[in-house]
Amino acid sequence: MQPRMTQPAFVVPGAMEALRALDRTLYQADVPKETHHLVHLRASQINGCSVCVDMHARDLRKAGESDERISSVAAWRETPYYTDAEGAALALAEAMTRLSDRSDPVPDPVWDEAARHYDEQALAALTLSIATVNVWNRLNATTGQVAGAAW
Secondary structure (H helix, E strand, O other): OOOOOOOOHOOOOHHHHHHHEEEEEEEHHOOHHHHHHHHHHHHHHHHOHHHHHHHHHHHHOOOOOOHHHHHHHHHHHOOOOOHHHHHHHHHHHHHHHHHHOOOOOHHHHHHHHHHHOOOHHHHHHHHHHHHHHHHHHHHHHHOOOOOOOOO
């Protein structure tokens, strides 16, 4: 497998640094790092981004997450492995990732449940985090980046 081109964030001067700076900032907010990785994994599964699925599963393993929690993210609603706060974050990630799938892209109950678990700053960071992984997914899927490649 060969990518169509070099990952665009490496091609445009300053792009990778800007995206990494945004990630660093978001990880400083009051959202557990594991929650960021869980929503990144779920959005990446939905978007079919093999690079990000591989990377975020590895990140979760490095963070000490169990195989059950990592392998069950796609079926999080049907498992006992996630807290209510994590479930709210995963539901928000799914809604934000599938904006065109319904007339009300992020229904009030999904938003309200997330807001019940995260204060405004944490919810803002979570929202930006989900948006950012969707950017990465779109860049990688569009250019055919390969999972496991050392980039």
